Amino acid sequence: MTLKTSGSLRKGTTVDTVVHTLADDIVSGRLLPGTKLDAKTAAERFGVSRTPIRETFGHLAAMGLVTHRPNRGVIVATMSADSLTYLYEAMAELEASLARLATLRMNSEQRQTLQNLHRESIHLVRDGTSDEYDEFNHNFHSLIFEAAQSPQLKRLAEATHSRLAPFRRAQFRMKNRMSKSWEEHDTIVRAIVAGDADGVARLMRGHVQTVSAMSAEFLAGHQPGPESADE
Amino acid sequence: MTLKTSGSLRKGTTVDTVVHTLADDIVSGRLLPGTKLDAKTAAERFGVSRTPIRETFGHLAAMGLVTHRPNRGVIVATMSADSLTYLYEAMAELEASLARLATLRMNSEQRQTLQNLHRESIHLVRDGTSDEYDEFNHNFHSLIFEAAQSPQLKRLAEATHSRLAPFRRAQFRMKNRMSKSWEEHDTIVRAIVAGDADGVARLMRGHVQTVSAMSAEFLAGHQPGPESADE
DNA sequence: GATGATTTGTACGTATGTATA
DNA sequence: ATATACATACGTACAAATCAT
Numbered sequence: 001m002t003l004k005t006s007g008s009l010r011k012g013t014t015v016d017t018v019v020h021t022l023a024d025d026i027v028s029g030r031l032l033p034g035t036k037l038d039a040k041t042a043a044e045r046f047g048v049s050r051t052p053i054r055e056t057f058g059h060l061a062a063m064g065l066v067t068h069r070p071n072r073g074v075i076v077a078t079m080s081a082d083s084l085t086y087l088y089e090a091m092a093e094l095e096a097s098l099a100r101l102a103t104l105r106m107n108s109e110q111r112q113t114l115q116n117l118h119r120e121s122i123h124l125v126r127d128g129t130s131d132e133y134d135e136f137n138h139n140f141h142s143l144i145f146e147a148a149q150s151p152q153l154k155r156l157a158e159a160t161h162s163r164l165a166p167f168r169r170a171q172f173r174m175k176n177r178m179s180k181s182w183e184e185h186d187t188i189v190r191a192i193v194a195g196d197a198d199g200v201a202r203l204m205r206g207h208v209q210t211v212s213a214m215s216a217e218f219l220a221g222h223q224p225g226p227e228s229a230d231e
Numbered sequence: 232m233t234l235k236t237s238g239s240l241r242k243g244t245t246v247d248t249v250v251h252t253l254a255d256d257i258v259s260g261r262l263l264p265g266t267k268l269d270a271k272t273a274a275e276r277f278g279v280s281r282t283p284i285r286e287t288f289g290h291l292a293a294m295g296l297v298t299h300r301p302n303r304g305v306i307v308a309t310m311s312a313d314s315l316t317y318l319y320e321a322m323a324e325l326e327a328s329l330a331r332l333a334t335l336r337m338n339s340e341q342r343q344t345l346q347n348l349h350r351e352s353i354h355l356v357r358d359g360t361s362d363e364y365d366e367f368n369h370n371f372h373s374l375i376f377e378a379a380q381s382p383q384l385k386r387l388a389e390a391t392h393s394r395l396a397p398f399r400r401a402q403f404r405m406k407n408r409m410s411k412s413w414e415e416h417d418t419i420v421r422a423i424v425a426g427d428a429d430g431v432a433r434l435m436r437g438h439v440q441t442v443s444a445m446s447a448e449f450l451a452g453h454q455p456g457p458e459s460a461d462e
Numbered sequence: 463g464a465t466g467a468t469t470t471g472t473a474c475g476t477a478t479g480t481a482t483a
Numbered sequence: 484a485t486a487t488a489c490a491t492a493c494g495t496a497c498a499a500a501t502c503a504t
Contacts, residue, residue: 013301013492013493014294014493015289015492030465033489038468038469039469039470040468040470040472041470048493048494049493049494049495050469050494050495051282051492051493051494051495052492052493052494054286054470054471055285055286055289055492058246058289058290058293059289059293062289062290062293062294063293070244070470070471070500071470071471071499071501072469072470072501072502073469073470073501083357083383086381086382086383086384087383088492089305089381089383089384090381090383090384090387093324093328093381093384094324095324096328097324097327097328124436150317150320150321151317152314152317152318152321152391153317153320153321153324154321156321156325156387156391160383160387170466201492212401244470244471244472245471245472245498246471269490270490270491271490279472280472280473280474281473281474281491282472282473282474283472283473285469286494301479301480301491302478302480302481302490302491302492303480303481303490303491304477304490304491439466441470
C-alpha cells in the first residue's frame with residue numbers, strides 16, 4: 001500500500017523522504033500507537049541532523065499521525081474509542097459522498113473495471129489471506145475515489161484513511177468479516193450499475209460504519225485504556 | 232532575548248503562536264493570495280529566529296493556506312478556477328453531511344436558537360452591511376456544525392472553510408446575494424424543523440454550490456490568470 | 463523535593479541552489 | 484550566458500524544560 005503525500009511537501013528534500021518513511025511506518029503498523037519518536041534517534045536513523053527531523057514531526061502532526069506534546073516530544077497518535085468513532089463517521093460520510101459522485105460520473109470503462117475487480121474478489125474471500133483481501137479492498141475503494149473526480153474530497157478521504165489505518169489493520173481477521181464485506185460490496189456495485197446515486201451513498205455509509213464497529217470491537221479487546229489524542 | 236511574552240506565556244510554543252497569527256492574517260484577508268512570505272521578514276516581525284518560522288511555514292503549507300515552491304519561498308496560496316471548484320465541492324459535501332447529522336441529532340434548544348438566528352437575519356438582509364451578514368452567516372453554519380456532534384467532520388469542514396475564506400470574502404457584495412442566501416437558509420431551516428434529514432443535505436449542498444458559483448464569478452472578474460496551487 | 467542527565471526548543475552559520483542583472 | 488545576489492536547507496551550539504534518581 002502506497003501512501004499519498006499531501007501536496008504540501010517539497011520534492012527531493014530530506015524532509016520529504018523522512019516524512020514518507022515515517023508515515024508509512026505508522027500507517028503500515030510497524031510503529032504502533034503510543035510509541036515515542038525521539039528526534040535524536042530518528043536523526044541517527046536517517047543520518048541527518050535534528051532540524052529536518054523536527055520539521056518532519058511537524059508534518060506528521062499536521063496529518064494527525066503523531067501527537068505533539070510541547071517539550072515532551074511526539075508519540076504515534078493513539079485514539080480513544082470516541083475519537084475512533086468520530087474519525088470513522090467522517091470516513092463514512094466522505095466515502096458516501098465520493099461513492100455518490102462516482103455513480104454519477106464514472107465512465108463505462110471504470111464501471112466495467114469495478115465489476116470485474118469485485119467479481120474476482122470472491123476468490124479471495126474463499127482462499128485469500130486477510131492481507132490480500134485488505135489490498136483488494138483498498139483498490140476497490142480507490143477506484144471509486146478516482147471515479148468521483150473530486151480531487152479535494154479524495155484527498156480528505158485518503159488523509160482520514162491514513163489516520164485510521166493503524167487501527168483498522170486486523171479487522172479482516174475477524175470471523176466472517178471478509179464474506180460480509182463482499183456482500184456489502186455486492187449491493188454497492190449493483191446500485192452503482194443501476195445508477196442509484198443516493199442509494200449508493202447510503203449503502204457505502206453503512207459499509208464503513210460496519211467496519212467502524214469491527215474496529216471498535218477489536219480495539220476494545222486488544223487495547224485497554226487508550227488515551228485520547230483528539231478533541 | 233526573544234519575545235518571552237510578557238503576561239501570557241502559555242504552554243504553546245513559539246511556532247503555535249506564529250502559526251495562529253499568520254493563519255489568521257491569511258484567512259481574514261490581511262495577507263492576500265500571492266503575497267510572498269519570506270522567512271527573514273517574518274522572523275524579524277515576531278522577534279524569533281528563522282528556525283521556528285520555517286516550521287511555521289510547514290504547518291501553513293500542510294493546511295493549504297500557503298504554497299511552498301522548492302527553494303523559492305512560500306506565497307499565500309492562490310487558486311485556479313478548477314481548484315476552487317474542487318474545494319467548494321468538498322465543502323458542499325461536508326456541509327451537507329453535517330447538516331444531515333444536525334437534523335437528526337440537534338436538540339430542541341439548538342433548533343430554537345437556529346430559528347431565532349435565522350429569523351432575525353432578515354433585518355441584516357435589509358439594513359446590514361455585507362460584513363455583518365457574513366458574520367451572521369458564519370454563526371448560522373457554525374451552529375449546524377456544532378449540532379451535528381461530529382468533531383472530526385466539523386474539523387474537516389472548518390479547515391476547508393479556512394482555505395476558502397480568502398476567496399469568498401466579497402461574495403455578499405454581489406447584487407442580491409444576501410437575499411438569495413436568506414431564501415436558501417429559509418428552506419434549509421424549514422427542512423430541519425420538519426426533520427427531513429436527506430432533504431436538508433440536498434438543500435445545503437445546493438446552497439454551498441451557489442456560493443461556489445458566486446465566488447468563481449467574482450474570481451473571474453477580479454483575478455485574471457491565477458496559478459494553480461493544487462492538484 | 464532537589465539535582466544531574468536527557469531531550470526539546472531556538473539561534474545562527476554555512477553550503478547549495480535559484481533567480482535576476 | 485555569466486556572474487552576482489539572495490533565499491533556502493541543513494548542521495551545530497546553546498538555552499530551557501522535562502525526567503529520573
